Amino acid sequence: MKKWVSMVGCSLLFLTWMLPVNADEGTALTRKPLYRANVRIDPIKKEVAGTVTITFWPKDPTRAYLHLYPNVFTEEHQGMLWEELLGNGPTLGSYTNKKLLVDGVAVVGKQTKDLNILEVPLEGQKGPRKIVMEFEMTLPRNDGRMSYDDQSIWLGNWLPVLAVYDKEGWHLDPYEPVGDPFYSENADYDVNVTLPKDYQLASTAPDRAAKQVSAGEREKTIQLCAENVRDFALVVMDASYQRTETKVGETVVRTWWRKTDDPATAAQIHEAAAESLAYFHHQLGAYPYSEFDVVRTGGAINGMEYPALVFLDGRHFFSGEETGIVTVVHETAHQWFYGLLGNNQVKEAWLDEGFTEYVTLSYLFQQDPLLGAERVRRRLEQGTSVQYYVAEELRPWQALSAFPNNQSYSDLVYSRPSSMLWLLQGAWGEERVHDVLKQYVEKYRYQVVTGKEWEAFLSEMAGENASAFLDYWLRVDMSKQEQAAAWLERQRLKHQKK
Template sequence: MGTVFRVAVLMAMVWGCVAGPFGAASHGKEKAERVRYTVHLAAERLPAAPSAGEGAAAATGTVQPLLRGTWWAEVPAPLTTDGRLFVHLYANAFRDDRALAGPVWEEVLGKQRLPGRIDVADVTVDGRPARYAVRGTVLEVAVPRGRPCAVALRFTLHVPRNNGRLSYDAHAVWLGNALPILAVRDAGGWRLDPYYPIGDPFYSEVADYHLQVTVPEGWQVAATGWETLREARDDRRRYAVHAEGVRDMALVLVDSTYRVLEGRTPEGVRVRTWTRQGDRSELPRALHEAAVRSLSFFHRTYSPYPYPDYDVVRTGGFFGGMEYPGLVMVQGAYFGDERARDDGLLVVAHETAHQWWYGIVGNDEVREPWLDESLAQYSTLQFLHSAYPRIARHMERMLYRHARHPQTVAWQRRGLSVRAPVYAFPNWTAYSLLVYERGGAALWELRRQVGEEAMNRALRRYARQHALRTATGADLLRVLEGELGADLDRFFRYWFEGVGGPRPEVKARAPVFMPPGEP
């Protein structure tokens, strides 16, 4: 108990010493209101060839990773007004994979699976033992009402084996949504949404992180943020990572078979692509080039990228890619299968677009998943037209084809909207057809009617007004209508709900003047 608090005090001193690329003007008042996390993480067991009698390893051909850590959060007073805090422990969704039944969970879990969990202990508030309770994926902690506090705990993470964003193989451990994170408290109260099997069922606000990770010699760390320290002691390596104004902290631990391709955008952002020995050399280089080019394109088109680093990391998983601030996970097949080259370039561009739509401009990914996914599809197609026109033409054809697909029409006739929350979708097919394809096609059709520059102006304003904040669909609609000078309600009802045909044409007027900073 006391050790956790002493570590927290030490790290509070570290916070005052770390310099980053953010000036005061970039964050203003919001920075003082953020949660600040400090995490120490040590890998006690990482994948390796299993020795005789290792039990669970025989089912997967590798040892199940085990990590221990301490977690500390400096919490501002506005979050403590009702005398309690809630912390998401998403890894506990995989505590008993037998309880995760149905075809949707089957896709997430895959054929090779092992349960995992995160255990917490020694929870303190301001250095004193605290009352707390763990209920599934949520930790509740009693805190002093209405004043800032420091919450600390120890945790043990048993990494599950599955087909998702928190898993591992023989050479890497990818830790997406693995660390404890405070729940959002919005106008409706605390948001304690469970881990749904469809979409990205997470909702978080920007925070600052200081992370220290210790791994065995030969292992490396890719993480959200930028490295401030790397040192070797005996047979261990210690990394320190700092991140400001990010919605989550994700990391991937990789062994010595991984290699790094490194470059910079014209704007000076360092881009690293993590590939594995034996990957076809031309494919990782193509993905790396797409990452550099797309990051620079979105930086110039929408708003400056506010972080110094961007990492693209080869992992497993059934997903094509998975976005986190400053780091994206990309399916390993794109690094080694020439037939998947075009899809890989598209995926990298899509996940890079998420650095703006979800990352810089946040949204409630549980209740409004379309807001980041449809925008990311639109932005991906816009970039591909500028850099990879052949791939763009194919994507555009498929986008419209899927948007008008009989299944898409059927789901809309049953009342399922592009604007639906993740838990309303019965399967991944419905989710993809509506949220990605129909939503993306709607925005692309709007661009076709009003012009690219008008859309760029609108999205620049949207990015500027809501940078490092949480936006809503109504916010986006308000900006679009203001910039385009058109009532878009009928247009989006046709595309999102499938009502109000025939297909509406937008008659844009002169843009309505909106003073800087006005919503």
């Protein structure tokens, strides 16, 4: 493999890694991982090859685990949920782990029973450790988050990433076909991408400021640097793509669309992205990244959020389609709930999806009252009609593996928590609810929050224990229905007296 240029351009961004860290501090922000990668992408052959170096402070001195999500798509999967995720006639990819080093010493990784997990042995020395992994893959073709068509390659959840070790231990969950089966912590990324000269890209990094560090007759290498992000996504596009840009505060919003797409629809999607980013910036707290990309992909993923970048599949860019507006607003709201404020999306998906959908409803209701009112009506109908789910013992507060289909996931994870917050807005008023959410985001910014922590935070803000209210709405405990209604009424009366 050709030797690539070494990376020096992000040295200032990651200077903290060269400074001593007080062993007693150990905070998430001072000891977040650093991913440095050299990758080559071949859009014609649909191949990606590279080396990633992960520098991190291990919480388990004996081993670490890597998520190798592309490996999931090297084998066939059966069942309705997989068919809905992958679409008709998906083709498999390939994935090869060519080299694995720990602190410069070759080691043998252990593939667990789940294709997406690789165990990496560590010796018990203290201080930061360094894992180097060389990989090659051919992309699968399907309707999901990592695939391609004739005009683009979209890479979501493609780089090896550390599994989370927290108070509960290791989180080594399998890749579920429902929901977003990911749980990650903030990190810094320094990624060199080599690709053909006539292709362009958008990524989690601020690409407008990216450096082209080398160029040959047919290839170019671009250096991408992203700080304090939960993941790193990338889209490679051919010359059929064009973009629209708008400055929102200190952030440039860019919408990438194809020349064959409907210009008016693309303009509506871009306007919704820019205006909703400004709205959430004001309502939920400052957006910290200098760029936000909305990228039209192929497939049928609908929409998918990543830090500073979201995917929208091409169906939203047809003439007369209005689904793109709602979808891009929802994915933009995810920049706060999932992006700035992380959670375990496998165990507590309602923590990002429910809050994201609530603020989406708030924005739509303000911007387009007719569209917003209809969206609210549908969510309230789906979120409160739960007799079937009570009988089936299904609830929002459960793991992805417990949802039998996407309809139950949507009703319980999107509709019921957003209905709960909408009714709280009726008691408190929008200004109060949004002020509480802004404080919530600020308190846990760049961290991972749990449902228990939200319960404690809401109780503190309400001035009384909110457990019965949340038990009814999130655990669908029907025995708490009257207590939940009484709690909400007390909150309404308390707010009226102020």
